[in-house]
Amino acid sequence: MTPHAAPRGVLGLDADELVACVACGLCLPHCPTYRVTGLELASPRGRIAAMRAVEEGALPDATFVRAIDECVQCRGCETACPASVPFGHLVETTRAALLTLPGARRGRRRRWRDTVERLGLRAIGHRRALRALSWLLLAAQRLHLVPRGAALPRLTARALRTRLSGSVEPGAADAWLFTGCVMDAWMRPTHQAALRVLAETGAGVALSPPGASCCGALHAHAGRLSDARRLARRVVRSMPGDAPIVVDSAGCGAAMRDYGRWLDDPGATAFATRVVDFSTFVAGRGAPALRRSETAVVVVDPCHLRHVQRAHTAVRDLLAPAYELRETDDEGLCCGAGGAYAVLQPGLAAEIRARKVAAIVRAGGPGCVVAAANPGCALHLRAAGVDARHPADLAADALGGPRG
Ligand code: SF4
Ligand code: SF4
Secondary structure (H helix, E strand, C coil), X not given: CCCCCCCCCCCCCCHHHHHCCCCCCCCHHHCHXXXXXXXXXXXXXXHHHHHHHHHCCXXXXXXXXXXXXXXXXXXXXXXXXXXXXXXHHHHHHHHHHHHHCCCCCCCHHHHHHHHHHHHHHHHHCCHHHHHHHHHHHHHHHHCCCCCCCCCCCXXXXXXXXXXXXCCCCHHHCCXXXXXXCHHHHHCHHHHHHHHHHHHHCCCCEEECCHHHCCCCHHHHHCCCHHHHHHHHHHHHHHCCCCCCEEXXXXXXXXXXXXXXXXXXXXXXXXXXXXXXXXXXXXXXXXXCCCCCCCXXXXXXXXXXXXXXXXXXXXXXXXXXXXXXXXXXXXXXXXXXXXXXXXXXXXXXXXXXXXXXXXXXXXXHCCCCEEEECCHHHHHHHHCCCCEEECHHHHHHHHHCCCCC
8 A cells, every 4th residue: 555645534433443453463363354365454453454554644545445345344353352443343434434535446346346236235225126126036046047156045936925924013012023124025934933933932023114124234334324324213213112122133133233333322222222133032031842853953153143242152042952053163253144245255255155164064064954043144155055044944943833
């Protein structure tokens, strides 16, 4: 990077957060992009040093933009960091700044990427647009126009037509189930399984209203913070009261538990305290009786459950009565899904995933069943041939009886 070519402080980062990094390097082994590339600039420490250089006047050139783009935002570095550097906040703020900094988005390829990202995020923020796109995707899959390895579910008309219903009206709910955007469009059978398991706990569950269709997590990841906040406000307004809000997507739950910071508002802070991951909620109510199965299940912790929500142990509490659980030996290293990362950085995402798949095979052998509590992780792993299932699906299977 060219030193002293831009005004100081162009990224708008918190100086205290930046200087908190003491460059010890303890985060490096926990960073998937560093593990794959071996490059300092693809490590948390290298990225923080580069952010600091830009804040001190270096040009945010193509090398810098690439270093930030290639971060999966898994936040494995935060868990490992003895100085509690809030890396997720630093990279989110940097991404937001890069969207508006003149000269920081050079190149036709990057402008094309930004356009695709913007249109994709706009679609997932609108329930009807996403539903329409899902039917188009189904048609494309039937015509074999979508590559088999793409990180997309195999859609069926039956799944797209599936109607969800809560067990009670919102006014009488013990809890809400947040259905979201992508999961609501593509993974309704998993929501159905979650509703079945929740019913077994005795909880009266209402569904989040259609107006609260997207939590804004993917928008925040991309640095589109005003869109993320607009969606977050809608979600907060849509579920009044004090009933817990159960979320069966680890990425959505992590974002919603951060709404207090996003919106800097006491109402949003109170809302965030009601958000709870599906497995935590079920285990907390006394998990339902599950039939013992002979199936071994390898547990893969989504980064936003393990490193951000720090709520990954409940998946084991929920599934252990029914399955023989196995652990990977990679200390929760990311699988490379990272929101839209698998689409925007397919090469790196595949290399990161290859390491995760190797860890899964070491734990459970080829063809083993995997529990992954985040739809993005499950889809990304399935695209590599892994039998990845949501803990709600596995728990519902162990209840016995008909699905849905
Ligand atoms: S968030 Fe993940 S990919 Fe990004 S620097 Fe931290 S460990 Fe590496
Ligand atoms: S572990 Fe924390 S303090 Fe050490 S290099 Fe990584 S981010 Fe910096």
